[in-house]
Ligand SMILES: Cc1cc2nc3c(=O)[nH]c(=O)nc-3n(C[C@H](O)[C@H](O)[C@H](O)COP(=O)(O)OP(=O)(O)OC[C@H]3O[C@@H](n4cnc5c(N)ncnc54)[C@H](O)[C@@H]3O)c2cc1C
Ligand code: SF4
Ligand code: SF4
């Protein structure tokens with residue numbers, strides 16, 4: 128099978144280039160990550176992040192034939208050849224397929240991604256009805272892979288100011304949690320021309336999320352909460 | 359490659375935690391909230407640690423679904439361990455479990471709920487009511503994404519506590535002074551290739567498992583036993599390494615896990631004749647017997663020609679009778695995995711599964727405070743000052759010869775927290791930072807220098823492949839005296855080859871070839887410890903099953919193995935059958 132892979136090592140390359148690889152696959156090689164492991168056996172200098180190989184750790188997000196996705200859950204049989212692999216767009220490249228995620232995590236941290244509840248903790252669990260718990264579905268499953276934010280034009284242009292779909296999804300995860308008491312501060316924190324309102328509902332994020340989550344919908348719900356509290 | 363000289367930078371901390379999985383994060387939280395200056399190192403961003411993959415749940419006798427208590431949980435755990443678990447540590451774990459699970463809920467963990475708002479609990483293998491009578495619902499879960507929900511909740515709580523992380527830093531070696539006291543680690547910053555010394559008054563290893571010594575495993579690529587390798591190189595023995603859990607339900611071919619929660623929710627196993635064969639092997643708990651029992655039953659079915667699939671080399675996990683609604687509510691991740699990795703939709707068709715390497719029961723020997731202990735001057739459990747281990751890399755030992763499902767996540771929380779508390783105590787009692795020994799960085803620097811200058815060596819990837827194949831062939835579900843003996847010989851040869859591996863890539867920047875070669879140094883120690891310990895233990899207990907000694911032998915083998923790297927030597931120490939307050943659970947025949 129044929130691959131064209133983005134290569135760049137600041138230690139020795141003046142500029143990035145695309146390198147062609149031809150790999151013999153074994154019948155057990157089903158996913159793109161399996162093929163990348165084979166390529167690395169041929170050429171140990173190819174660098175990428177990977178860990179769980181089952182789509183839960185969020186390590187191996189990359190741009191695959193023009194679309195962001197996880198190498199470990201992308202089926203080889205569904206890819207057009209030569210398969211073109213690039214690092215996630217919009218973030219600085221450290222090397223080959225490895226990007227610098229600092230800005231992405233900074234935005235995630237900026238929404239205060241933790242439960243705030245200042246009541247003294249009860250002896251038992253805080254109660255929550257199954258229906259209230261269901262509100263967290265489609266939110267808590269995010270694996271912080273950055274496929275969404277790095278396919279979002281608003282995030283490309285303002286990565287320092289716009290929280291981006293992943294961070295906003297998490298902001299709503301806490302807003303939606305009946306145990307959380309910081310809704311007002313959370314909304315204040317997003318009341319800004321950029322942090323939330325740079326989202327123009329282009330939906331690229333929804334299109335690429337490997338976990339099938341819907342950041343646009345979460346963003347819409349935050350906007351509704353803002354409107355509601357304004358009146 | 360910078361810094362292969364003597365100018366290695368040093369940074370000082372109260373404590374350094376190596377690993378940011380469940381155990382490391384729980385410990386770090388304890389330290390940060392106590393206001394200590396603590397560094398947490400991880401090879402990957404914390405939420406990418408393998409705890410994220412845990413599916414089925416965390417065990418605690420909350421009794422939300424009906425009667426339950428820690429005495430029953432304790433009995434199940436001791437029996438599950440085939441009496442190799444230390445009963446003081448087990449009592450400590452099961453008694454502390456409800457409290458740490460409730461804490462986790464307070465931290466924001468999105469547990470599934472019952473109608474009355476309490477945490478939902480599901481049945482799991484080997485967990486029973488009234489000392490083995492019938493299954494109990496003890497596994498607290500968030501759908502089939504419990505590990506993910508837990509790891510994120512713990513990370514988030516650490517963000518709140520301002521924990522200082524060193525992300526994508528790989529610890530290389532443990533630093534001990536001539537008295538044996540531990541004073542930190544050396545570590546490599548992956549992005550730059552720089553080496554630094556983390557000089558600390560206390561060091562905790564929470565580096566997780568080493569399932570990557572096998573070819574077919576549910577473990578992530580990063581599960582390479584680094585903590586065990588570092589400990590072994592620094593003269594610390596490894597305990598009970600012959601005990602590896604084969605999880606009954608890895609997806610055939612891919613190795614990806616299908617949680618036992620599927621059977622907890624009512625799924626069951628079938629052979630090619632459509633027979634529910636577990637009824638024959640474990641009449642009482644059936645498909646919810648202990649994992650070692652189920653895996654052996656499956657391997658027997660396959661061996662005797664009743665395996666399913668084209669090659670007859672798997673069995674089938676049926677769950678379609680649960681209905682799409684239950685599957686989508688309780689097991690959504692499983693449906694996703696089955697579709698992706700097994701090409702079946704479990705709402706309609708059964709999933710082909712095989713026993714797959716999953717969990718390392720052994721590890722760095724500790725007591726139930728998380729303090730590392732080694733034999734010294736006639737004391738089998740003498741504390742190594744400044745050194746702690748928790749989570750899958752530690753051996754307290756609560757899992758003995760076979761871990762019960764859900765007890766690992768419990769272990770992370772209980773011993774992560776306990777080791778944090780022990781460190782806080784130790785720091786109070788031992789103010790002042792001892793000087794680094796002169797050779798603090800030498801071992802790491804010479805390992806790096808060796809890799810740097812190696813020519814005409816073998817590719818590290820080839821050597822690693824041979825190691826994994828050897829472990830898979832010689833140290834599987836069923837073990838035979840000849841293959842084990844041959845395995846020892848082979849793994850020693852491979853161990854020799856590891857000292858001559860070569861990397862072509864010499865770049866400083868994010869050199870993953872270098873990282874994989876360094877990981878192999880750790881994997882091979884774990885592999886050797888496993889093979890040598892397994893070869894020596896002439897009995898069958900828990901996950902260790904020998905064709906020439908079919909029975910458990912409490913007269914000769916009710917003892918923990920200790921493997922030392924130096925001289926590939928074995929030693930043994932007694933099992934603690936005396937709980938803290940409860941009555942001892944005496945060994946008896948184990949049936950389910
Ligand atoms: C697929 C799967 C499902 C499971 N499901 C369950 C379940 O439902 N219930 C249950 O109880 N158990 C389950 N287990 C077992 C349980 O998840 C693990 O035993 C547990 O998560 C291990 O946690 P840990 O904190 O010890 O290590 P990990 O979570 O593996 O974390 C290890 C950490 O150490 C770091 N590290 C390692 N080496 C170095 C180094 N050299 N330098 C710096 N950092 C390093 C890593 O980066 C990582 O942060 C499951 C296991 C698997 C594989
Ligand atoms: S919907 Fe909003 S967040 Fe998503 S890609 Fe478009 S602009 Fe970005
Ligand atoms: S929302 Fe989806 S695409 Fe975005 S970071 Fe989370 S899992 Fe990845």
Ligand code: FES
Pocket residue numbers: 177178179180181182183184185186187188197198199200
């Ligand atoms: S390797 Fe974990 S998401 Fe792909």
